[in-house]
Amino acid sequence: MKLQVTQENLSKALGHVSRVANSRGTLPILSNVLLKTVDNRLSIAATNLDIAITHYIGSKVAIEGAITVPARLMQDFVSSLPSGVIDLSLKENKLHISTDKYQSIINGVTAEDFPVMPAIAGGKQWKIAGKTLKTGLQQVVVAASSDEARPLLTGVLVHSHEGGLYIVATDSYRLAEKRLDTTKQEVSLLIPANALQDLLRILGDEDSDVVVTHDDQQVLFKVGDVELVTRLIEGKYPDYRKLIPKTFASSAILKRVDFVNITKVSSLFARESAGSVTINLETEPAQVSIRSIASQIGENTASANAEVTGDGVITLNSRYILDALNALNGDEATISFNGKLEPCLITDAKAKDYTHVIMPLKS
Amino acid sequence: MKLQVTQENLSKALGHVSRVANSRGTLPILSNVLLKTVDNRLSIAATNLDIAITHYIGSKVAIEGAITVPARLMQDFVSSLPSGVIDLSLKENKLHISTDKYQSIINGVTAEDFPVMPAIAGGKQWKIAGKTLKTGLQQVVVAASSDEARPLLTGVLVHSHEGGLYIVATDSYRLAEKRLDTTKQEVSLLIPANALQDLLRILGDEDSDVVVTHDDQQVLFKVGDVELVTRLIEGKYPDYRKLIPKTFASSAILKRVDFVNITKVSSLFARESAGSVTINLETEPAQVSIRSIASQIGENTASANAEVTGDGVITLNSRYILDALNALNGDEATISFNGKLEPCLITDAKAKDYTHVIMPLKS
Numbered sequence: 242m243k244l245q246v247t248q249e250n251l252s253k254a255l256g257h258v259s260r261v262a263n264s265r266g267t268l269p270i271l272s273n274v275l276l277k278t279v280d281n282r283l284s285i286a287a288t289n290l291d292i293a294i295t296h297y298i299g300s301k302v303a304i305e306g307a308i309t310v311p312a313r314l315m316q317d318f319v320s321s322l323p324s325g326v327i328d329l330s331l332k333e334n335k336l337h338i339s340t341d342k343y344q345s346i347i348n349g350v351t352a353e354d355f356p357v358m359p360a361i362a363g364g365k366q367w368k369i370a371g372k373t374l375k376t377g378l379q380q381v382v383v384a385a386s387s388d389e390a391r392p393l394l395t396g397v398l399v400h401s402h403e404g405g406l407y408i409v410a411t412d413s414y415r416l417a418e419k420r421l422d423t424t425k426q427e428v429s430l431l432i433p434a435n436a437l438q439d440l441l442r443i444l445g446d447e448d449s450d451v452v453v454t455h456d457d458q459q460v461l462f463k464v465g466d467v468e469l470v471t472r473l474i475e476g477k478y479p480d481y482r483k484l485i486p487k488t489f490a491s492s493a494i495l496k497r498v499d500f501v502n503i504t505k506v507s508s509l510f511a512r513e514s515a516g517s518v519t520i521n522l523e524t525e526p527a528q529v530s531i532r533s534i535a536s537q538i539g540e541n542t543a544s545a546n547a548e549v550t551g552d553g554v555i556t557l558n559s560r561y562i563l564d565a566l567n568a569l570n571g572d573e574a575t576i577s578f579n580g581k582l583e584p585c586l587i588t589d590a591k592a593k594d595y596t597h598v599i600m601p602l603k604s
Numbered sequence: 605m606k607l608q609v610t611q612e613n614l615s616k617a618l619g620h621v622s623r624v625a626n627s628r629g630t631l632p633i634l635s636n637v638l639l640k641t642v643d644n645r646l647s648i649a650a651t652n653l654d655i656a657i658t659h660y661i662g663s664k665v666a667i668e669g670a671i672t673v674p675a676r677l678m679q680d681f682v683s684s685l686p687s688g689v690i691d692l693s694l695k696e697n698k699l700h701i702s703t704d705k706y707q708s709i710i711n712g713v714t715a716e717d718f719p720v721m722p723a724i725a726g727g728k729q730w731k732i733a734g735k736t737l738k739t740g741l742q743q744v745v746v747a748a749s750s751d752e753a754r755p756l757l758t759g760v761l762v763h764s765h766e767g768g769l770y771i772v773a774t775d776s777y778r779l780a781e782k783r784l785d786t787t788k789q790e791v792s793l794l795i796p797a798n799a800l801q802d803l804l805r806i807l808g809d810e811d812s813d814v815v816v817t818h819d820d821q822q823v824l825f826k827v828g829d830v831e832l833v834t835r836l837i838e839g840k841y842p843d844y845r846k847l848i849p850k851t852f853a854s855s856a857i858l859k860r861v862d863f864v865n866i867t868k869v870s871s872l873f874a875r876e877s878a879g880s881v882t883i884n885l886e887t888e889p890a891q892v893s894i895r896s897i898a899s900q901i902g903e904n905t906a907s908a909n910a911e912v913t914g915d916g917v918i919t920l921n922s923r924y925i926l927d928a929l930n931a932l933n934g935d936e937a938t939i940s941f942n943g944k945l946e947p948c949l950i951t952d953a954k955a956k957d958y959t960h961v962i963m964p965l966k967s
Contacts (some may be wrong), residue, residue, distance in 0.1 A: 314872060314901055321869045335902070343869060347902040506684045506706060509677060538677055539698070539710040 242276075242306025242331035246283055246298055247326045248340075250281035254285040255316040256269035257467055261294050262312035268356075270372040273309035274316075275355045276329070276336075278302045280513060283329075284438040286355075287312055292436045294443070297466045306331050307352035314347060334454040342550075344442050351445055358470050364456035367426050369406070371464060373450050377408045377419040378437050380568040380595055385434035396431040410434065415561045416481055417568060420594040426483040430460055431478055435469035443467050468499040484597055486584055489577035491553025493522045494590045497574040499545035500529070501566050507531040508559035510541040516558045517602050520576070524549045529576070533559075555581045556604035562587070605637075605694035609646055609661055609697065611687045611703075617648040617659035618679040620806055620830055622644050624657050625650040631719075636672035637679075638718045639699075640666045640693070645861050646692075649718075650675055655799045656721040657806070659772035660829045668762045669694050670715035681708060683916025713749025721833050727819035732769070734814050738807040740771045740782040743931040743958055748797035749775035759794040759837040773797065773846060776922050776963075779844055780931060783957040793823055794841055799834035806830050848961055852940035856885045858891050860937040862908035862928055863892070864929050870894040871922035873904040879921045880965050883939070887912045891940070896922075919967035920945045925950070929962040 255274065262271035266289070275286040281568040283300040286293060293443070308331050319327070322343055330337045338345045378397075386394035399408045399421075406424040410417055443464050444451070452463040455473070462469045507518045518533045530544035555578050565587040566574055573590035581604060587597045627635035627654065638649040646663040649656065671694050685706055693700045696714070701708045727939065737860070741760075749757035760773045762784075769787040773780055806827050807814070815826040818836070825832045870881045873896040882894045893907035919942050928950040929937055937952035944967060950960045 257875040318869065318904075321865065321872065323865070323923070331755060342866070342908060343906045345873070345902065348900065373652065400765045420808050503705070506681065506708075509680050509684065510708070537711065538674060539708065541681075541706070541708040545705060598915075601932070 242278060242308060242329065243302075243304040244278060244329050245282060245303075245326050246329065248322050248327050249325060249409070250287070250298040250595070251283075252297050252316075252320045252322075253412050255312070255319055257296050258287040258294040259312040259316045260287075260442070261289050261292050263289050263432070264311075264313065269598065270309060270350055270354050270356075272312055273350060274312040275307065275309045275549050277307035277352060278305045282487045287360060288356060290467065291433065292439060292471045294439065294470075295468045304330075304374050308336055308349040309352055309355050309470060310347045310349045317500055318345065318347070324561050331484060337383045348540035352511060359392045359459070361454050361459050361461055361470070363457050364454050365426060365428075366454045367428075367450065368450045368452055369422060371444055371448055372420055374451050375441065376570075377421045378441050378444070380419050381410045382434050382437055382441070383410075383564050383568060384412060384415050384597070385410035387434075388412070392474055393431070393476050393478060396478070397434050397437055398478045399428060399430045399494050400431060400478075401426055401428040409529070411479070411481060413488070414558070415566075415600065416596075416598040418481070418551060418596045430455055431474040431476070432460060433471055433474060436469065440464075446568045463518060484584060485578060485596060486577075488579070488585060489551070489586070490579045491522045491549075491551040491555075492575060492577040493547040493549045494511055494573055494575050495529050495545050495547035497566055497569055497572055500576075501563065503531050503543035503545050504559050504566070506543045506561045507533040507541055508563070509533075510535045510539060511559050513537060516560050517556055517604070518562075519554060519604055520562075522547070522549050522551070522576070526554055531559075546599040549561045553578060553580070554583055554604075556602045557585060557599050558602060565599060568597060569595070605641060605671060605692065606665075606667040607641060607646060607692050608664040608666075608689050608792060609692065610680060610684050611690050612926070614646075614648070614690060614925045615679075615683045615685075617661050618675070620659050620853070621648050621650040622675040622679045623650075623802060623805070624652050624655055626652050626721050627674075627676065632712055633672060633717050634719075634864045636713060636718070637677055638670065638672050639673040640670035640715060640717055651719060651721060653719060653906050655794065655832065655834045657802065657833075658831045667693075671697065671699055671712040672714045672715055672718050673699050673710045677710065681710070689898045691936060700705050714767055722822070723820050724819050724824055724833070724890070727817050728789060728791075729817045730787070730791075731813045731815055734807055734811055736784055736813050738804065739933075740784045741804050741807075743782050744766045744773045745800055746773075746796050747775060747780035747930060747960070748773035748782065748925050750797075755837055756839045756841060758797055759841070760791045760797050760800055761841045762791060762795060763841075764789055764791040774842070774844060777921070778928070778963065779847060779959075779961040780928075781844070781848070781959045793818055794837040794839070794924070795823060796834055797839060798958040799832065803832050804828075806832060812898075835843050847947060848959060849940075849942060849949060851942075852914070852949070853942045854885045854912075854914040855940040856910040856912045856935055857938050858892050858910035858937055860907050860929055860932055863937050863939075864895045864926065866892070866906035866908050867925045867929070869906045870896040870904055871926070872896075873898045873902060874922050876900060879923045880919055880966055881925075882917060882919045883925075885910070885912050885914070885916045886916060886937070887915055894922075916941060916943065918948055919965045920948060921965060926964045928962060929964055931960060932958070 286295040
């Protein structure tokens, strides 16, 4: 193997793929990245056996070849080099990396030992705008569970329903759903949330379409020169739609920044009670007030002007309120519920394509 | 106690003093801040018995008084409030804090239990420009030891010598000295480095003179409306001047940013050897090159153009080189030494008031 690449391209590619390489696993080679010439390009790939990311960059290839090297060292090293051309050449599993002023040798492990993700055979394929997917993921992934004992809920469901393409996640305490787009496809993919966190990082600097290809076991996202493959989670996702209330006894519209501030301040006095705060919708005066009490340290009441329809009280986890409010993009938020035992809805006051549901706490 | 302050002033004062309050100590009240009316001002104070910081802010005082409240809660709470006027009033050791939209009660502990630092009696007093002190501290504190088993070296020495005021720190592996100013005083203060870290934070936004008052046990720094008192370390500081070489067999001048870059890259290959890298000063071609070898992972050589006087080789800890280079302010750095067993000097190529010495490693 003998080739030239630019420091900028190689550093960016290593940044995208290296996070997947894991040095704490049982298989040491998984902490390496695979470098491999493919026609006149260099592919840089890493995998943790669940997720694989491959980034292709332009390259002047003199001799074809492949090698794996430690991901973290390679990333730290290349990102420290000055911008410009880098020469890579392989001599007996040692990767020689050189520029004008820097000469380095990194000991590699033969590429033959590197695991390959199975190919997606005869699957479906569709496209979605990168920006739409990115916004949707940012709004929804937060509600997925990190509890590996409930694998279904560590996934994010991308599915079609009555001509719409939806993305949804729930950890059973809260639920977030976004209508992404229209679709004519029949889609139902349960994708690990951590794979979508990696996808979000890749989407960070791409504004073009994302090509999605999937079969029953895997899904492939192609974003420009980057490909992310992940296994799908098997099993039947809960029928979440019946959890989302449609009519409400109490509802308030207020400035999102006000809602964030009064929740943050109240949460300081809710540390003893695991974040529990009590929200009061009042029509006279028209305001939303949040109250929290900590027997040891003190108590707090904070309020904000609001348009209120129907007085009501509900107790929620303040962290979940903040997560929901951070997922909204508009200036005004709506909070709506039916009594203190029913699910509480937090939405944007104007955009109706995003729904965030929080289950109440006992008060 | 009943008074009004602005959120901006109170939040800034709590930011300055709260870091000293420690919730992990044996004396619970030390995790509190003391709020106390003093004429038409409010003093906000915290102490860990070694260091005490007091910040005075303007206040409309209706009823005099004092109370202590948990520092972290108070700081988090006040910094979350909107800017504007805050009402504080005390009812039976409960501090009521209110604004238009926020009402809070924080349970306090009587101010009588709060420890008071002894006053400085009949000490010396002198002034120094805040900016001069700040730059000097930033350049020198890094070399102080954090090893409590060697208390002398956890201090920073501020002392007069032949009409100059100097500040110096060493952990016995490296030493940093800065000439701050001229002085007619006889000064010799050994000040805990962590107290000076706190002073640096306070100096962050002050450009005026700092008034320094000291007796044999304590030193007081007065920066605008903030006072920091710290105990002094007892004992005789080592006679460090004899460690600083005056003439050199090998010396090189190079761009500081180049020196930083080649050191950083080399340090990646020096993890196995605890940061040890070998520096080569060469006259033909005129360059400084740094070499590091890790038997497991590989090796690296990085070089930069330099003006070199006298070839030479020395092995140093790469972290210490980076600390020294970060402490310089100019564009060009000088490295000088006498063979590989003698102390190595790193200085600015132009400014001669700052000296950084690093002891070599065995190679």
